[in-house]
Amino acid sequence: MPVIAIIGAGPGLGAAVARKFGREGFAVALIARNQAKLDALAVELEAEGVTARGYAADVREPATLESALARAADELGPISTLQYSPLPSRDYLKPVLDLTPELAREALQFSALGLIHAVRAVLPAMREAGGGSIILINGGTSVKARAGFAGTSVAFPAESAYGEMLFEALEGENIRVRQLVIPGGIPKLQLPNGIDDVALRIWEIQAAAGPFRTMLIPLEDGRE
Template structure:
């Protein structure tokens, strides 16, 4: 079986998605900055009978991200599914008039250089398999910029453009690239935006391979 690689492993959406893909037999590579968190998540998945391993990397450090993905593929098997969904830092979300050019360096590195690095790391393996899925998860500011969250609005829009171009370029190679927009907060009690509901939606996107952008729920007016 092939590997599901998750960049941005955490106890909410990340764990739920890892559990969903692991339940159908994929090995799971969890990638995060925090080794202690990876140990806890790996233990939970292992307790569910899922083969999982954690790999430490920072989305802002291309070398560490590439190294983690290559090691994951070498250790667990070829990466068929990549999910890029790390949580943006709070300091990315300044009001637009308080946001300088330098303030955009980290958000753009996080949402553009990180995805480009990750895709280049896994694409040769997907091509060798003859198939693959790349899943991007973004907040509503990716499609509707928010003046109080300038960094993520600019960076998510750029990530969306990159993902859309990938969708078109890789479709002939049976590699499906898709984006799931989550307009509001991810909450355990939310009907459509709970971790489990979103995990099911992401698995459905992978399985059905239908279109580029989907919404967890409609954007608020």
């Protein structure tokens, strides 16, 4: 059974992607900081016929992330798909004149370094298996800086650059590296099936040949 690890598995997009991939036959490793919430989500998914388990980790603490991914692989099998989508703290959405070096460092740890640790933990198994998917989910500040959202404006581009380089480096190995950019708040996008449409889009972009970056909607139509 293929396994997806969702880093940032909350009640919104994380749960929707877990359901979509679960229905497609994936086992799901749910990763976020709160074990009790992960366990409750895993119970919900299991009731719907999806194999799911929760593994607590904080992306700002690499050892916890690496341990969660290792435990998930031991229990569920090698991770074939990695989604990196932790929800940024409101602290990373402060105006630029409030951005301290400490906050910038934390935002970079959250977005870029966490992803680099996670990728290095799962990539050997993907390469050995001869394929896999790595999916980054980001807001519009990954493409265009906004002075009101300073932390993500500094950190998302670093995450994106790493993803884009991975895309180039792994293209020949059947490891599909993809980024979905969601400009603006998901509820405000008024998608016909809400968050499920975003999960479907993620499923589609990682299943087919295509570019590194996909915009869910054009940047000028969104915010963030």
